[in-house]
Amino acid sequence: MAGLAKVFGSGAMTNSIMEIENNDLLFVIGSNTTEAHPIIGLWMKKAVRKGAKLIVADPRKINLVKFSHLWLRQKPGTDVALLNGIAHVILKEGLEDKDFIHKWTEGFEEWKRSVEEYSPERVEGITGVPKDDIIKAARLYGTAEKAGIYYTMGITQHSHGTDNVFSIANLALLTGNLGKESAGVNPLRGQNNVQGSTDMGCISDSYPGYQKVMIPSVREKFEEEWGASLSDRPGLSTVEMTEAALEGRLKALYVMGENPVLSDPHMAHTVESLKSLELLVVQDIFLTETTELAHVVLPAASFAEKNGTFTNTERRVQRVRKAVNPPGDAREDLWIISAISERIGYTMGYDHPEEIFREIGRIWPALAGMDYRRLEPNGLQWPCPTKDHPGTPYLFRGGFPRGNGIFTSVEYKPSGETPDKEYPFLLTTGRILFRYHTGTMSARSKALQSVAPEAHVEINNEDAVKLGIKEGQKVKVKSRRGTISLKAKVTERSPKGVLFIPIHFNHASANTLTNDLLDPHSKTPEFKVCAVRIEV
Amino acid sequence: MVKLRIDGIDIEALEGMAILEAARLKGIDIPALCYHPKLSPYGGCRLCIVEIKGMPRPVTACTTTVSEGMEVRTTSPYIERLRKTNLDLLLSDHPYDCMVCQKAGECDLQDLAYQYGIREPRFKGERRIYTKRDGNPFIERDMEKCILCGKCVRICDEVQGVSAIDFAYRGLKTKVCPPFERDLDCEFCGQCVMVCPTGSLVGKNWIGKGRARNVGEVNTTCPYCGVGCSLTLHIKDNKIIRVSSKEDSVVNEGMLCAKGRFGYDFVASPDRLKTPLIKRNGRFEPVSWDEALDYISKRLKEIKEKYGPDAIGGLSSARCTNEENYLFQKFMRAAVGTNNIDHCARH
Known part of the structure; x- marks a missing residue:
């Protein structure tokens, strides 16, 4: 998101889910869409049935490959080279949109020089993708009238994740695939309200609506609205908080509905850090790996037990409605936060979530035109600045918020930890269809649990034969940070030299192994690449 | 656009549209069990039959496309008699267990039987008796209730792109099943359950x-x-x-x-958490809200006083609502006084 905000002045999916069916070309990179976003996967399949071309770039033979016209099997962590290579060919063949570049962008000439080095031959060497396929992809993407790029964590969860996003944005700027229907740059957000939680300012450097805490005039506005004096020091990100706790700078942590022990990289490190706190408060609907370390645990309400809104991946704000009462003495998060706030001397005083929603509209113009009544029946997509505004299905019609879109030169950098003699395999992580995130919810669904009861490690059949590993056999996977044991799944899905482990299982947590190296801009950890070895 | 008349009402329809779809534009409802707007036309249930002026025999409205000047009658004593007979034939091979069927009250077949007043089918004869049930954990498949409309087969193939099921056998023995009649092993999206017009496919965890x-x-x-x-x-x-x-x-x-x-x-x-817990001597003890909140606020105040507000951090959740996230960061910033606020799903 940090990447897109820098290039366009706004970081979100540019286009809408329902526009997918009318794309002429879909370029899906680093997204196992049919498993992680199954319904968006359906819209993609519909587009293909209606005649769209589909390019899938993924090291694993994901289900979507079956529906694709071209599959680019790049080595994990080499996306910048691949995308620069595609741009190189588009330029060489004159497929760029000159009018768009002239009218709406800046930095083109300098960037153009930066991709000169990325000939298909050289890119083949880095990525393992045959040069003819790189040329094919460039022609398909470069000649399509309406081409949309779709990506997820396969792009962002790298130490150079922001660079990956820059190279995606460059491609869209180069071909003028922005500011129009059924095209764009579309990061598919992974959790029900991850878009909303960033919109709402649950990021260390921004108030709600991406308004920066460091800008004095912004801070004054919020001080007035909230009736409190606010800190002018930037805050710490999740992984930085882990460090700060270990170094004794952070003493108390209040966690609402998260399970960082399982979801953060380098698990042992996270546990040690949380243990060093003087106060850990965890508010959740279940006991988790994180609550185990808490001093106080507060029982919260689930999605079905409260009123409010979620914002989906296409910026659509939709209603969440209370259907049942919370069990026992569990309470809604709003009640809990207000009660603690009151006790430490700051009274909030809301009677209903809609009062909060209206307050958000007052301080963030993108939501100013929304209210609960207008969200009937299908929600509204921000920006929606006035009461008669219909919402915004696609962004940047007639220009970017920051004026021009910027071309950003990015050079290919290898991942932070690559396979070597001692740890010869590359490990990548991700989701599977029947599980969700850390499993707090999905593992408690009997049916889902029964079809995906335990963790596995995908290993390519040729590697398996070499190592004498058989389907279903228990193996150990080791990295410099830890070891887990789990069953082997021998398959062609993962390429040679690459292992894949789903992230959902606490009995064999992939994040015991992963690297906590961060992308310097977005502070996203490198979940997608680390070096491991596998033992029988 | 194509102009036609259905039951005396003038309708403008797109070229290539089925009569059934054109009729629905004007709220004329033609009974149909195998039609679904997302799926290719099938013409299997034979309930959507209509008369077209100048055509010798009734045709199915879901598979016949509109043409200029067409005059359609969706109902007449003759059509209704045929429709009732077709429905009667469907019911003749359907178990009479509405009293225990999960779908009762929202079953398209039951609704039509009610509408046409079919208490007992006229046609007596052999019925399909299947005892095998599917062992998958999600979807109950009762093939005795299946009317072979094929919507499940089509949605699995045409929309989901999985093709986990198809028709097997022929004639009276025709049934919908996974390959080799094994248990269903698919993405378990349940789109088939959504479109099933009878109680043949229902969610296992709905039952009872x-x-x-x-x-x-x-x-x-x-x-x-x-x-x-x-x-x-x-x-x-x-x-x-x-x-x-x-x-x-x-x-x-x-x-x-x-x-x-x-x-x-x-x-x-x-397993849901039902009460606040405080850890004492390494074990969680249930406490009242007052006790938990007093403890937290006392400790937060002490830590803030001793080390300053930046010694306190908050992790919010991409699972919670906008209102909760907004309030949480407001709490950290306005009440505690720090920008140490983040959530785990950074990307």
């Missing part, structure tokens, strides 16, 4: 939890991934007994995945 009576519906948004599918929670006695989705929802058009459709039982899990 309640039917139409005393069941409330609440529309909300799915708590799993970021797509934001619309959900309808079916509520009885303060419990979610089923999840469905309205077909007019814009994000997902009624379609769901296995998690959205079947993964709701965590809400009523016995």
Whole structure:
């Protein structure tokens, strides 16, 4: 998101889910869409049935490959080279949109020089993708009238994740695939309200609506609205908080509905850090790996037990409605936060979530035109600045918020930890269809649990034969940070030299192994690449 | 555009549109069990038969496209007699167990039998008797109730792109099943359950939890991934007994995945936290809200005083609502006085 905000002045999916069916070309990179976003996967399949071309770039033979016209099997962590290579060919063949570049962008000439080095031959060497396929992809993407790029964590969860996003944005700027229907740059957000939680300012450097805490005039506005004096020091990100706790700078942590022990990289490190706190408060609907370390645990309400809104991946704000009462003495998060706030001397005083929603509209113009009544029946997509505004299905019609879109030169950098003699395999992580995130919810669904009861490690059949590993056999996977044991799944899905482990299982947590190296801009950890070895 | 007249009403329809779809534009409802707007036309149930002026025999409205000047009658004593006979034939090979069927009250076949007043079918003869049930954990497949409309087969192939089921055998023995009649092993999206017009396909975890009576519906948004599918929670006695989705929802058009459709039982899990807990001597003890909140606020105040507000951090959740996230960061910034606020799903 940090990447897109820098290039366009706004970081979100540019286009809408329902526009997918009318794309002429879909370029899906680093997204196992049919498993992680199954319904968006359906819209993609519909587009293909209606005649769209589909390019899938993924090291694993994901289900979507079956529906694709071209599959680019790049080595994990080499996306910048691949995308620069595609741009190189588009330029060489004159497929760029000159009018768009002239009218709406800046930095083109300098960037153009930066991709000169990325000939298909050289890119083949880095990525393992045959040069003819790189040329094919460039022609398909470069000649399509309406081409949309779709990506997820396969792009962002790298130490150079922001660079990956820059190279995606460059491609869209180069071909003028922005500011129009059924095209764009579309990061598919992974959790029900991850878009909303960033919109709402649950990021260390921004108030709600991406308004920066460091800008004095912004801070004054919020001080007035909230009736409190606010800190002018930037805050710490999740992984930085882990460090700060270990170094004794952070003493108390209040966690609402998260399970960082399982979801953060380098698990042992996270546990040690949380243990060093003087106060850990965890508010959740279940006991988790994180609550185990808490001093106080507060029982919260689930999605079905409260009123409010979620914002989906296409910026659509939709209603969440209370259907049942919370069990026992569990309470809604709003009640809990207000009660603690009151006790430490700051009274909030809301009677209903809609009062909060209206307050958000007052301080963030993108939501100013929304209210609960207008969200009937299908929600509204921000920006929606006035009461008669219909919402915004696609962004940047007639220009970017920051004026021009910027071309950003990015050079290919290898991942932070690559396979070597001692740890010869590359490990990548991700989701599977029947599980969700850390499993707090999905593992408690009997049916889902029964079809995906335990963790596995995908290993390519040729590697398996070499190592004498058989389907279903228990193996150990080791990295410099830890070891887990789990069953082997021998398959062609993962390429040679690459292992894949789903992230959902606490009995064999992939994040015991992963690297906590961060992308310097977005502070996203490198979940997608680390070096491991596998033992029988 | 093509101009035609259905039951005396002038209608303008798109070229290539089926008569059935053109009729629905004007609210003329032609009975049909195998038609679905998302699927290719099939013409299997023979209930949507209509008369067209100048044509010797009735035709199926779902497979006949509109043409200029066409005059259609969707109902007449003759058509209704034929329709009733066709319905009667379908019912002749359908078990009479509406009293225990999960689908009673929202079954298209039952509704039509009610509408046409068929208490007992005229046609006596051999019926398909199947005892095998499918061992998969999500979907109950009762093939005795199947009328072979093929909607499940088509949605699995044409929309989901999975093709986990198809027709097997021939004639009276025809049935829908996975390859070699093994247990269903698919993505378990349940789109087939959504389109099934009878009680042949239902969710396993719906069974025995309640039917139409005393069941409330609440529309909300799915708590799993970021797509934001619309959900309808079916509520009885303060419990979610089923999840469905309205077909007019814009994000997902009624379609769901296995998690959205079947993964709701965590809400009523016995593991849910029901009371605040404070750790004493390494063990959690249940305490009152007052005690928990007093403890937290006292400790927060002490830590803030001793080390300053930046010694306190907050992790918010991509699972919680906008209002909760907003309030949480407001709490950290305005009440505690720090910008140490983040959530785990950075990307």
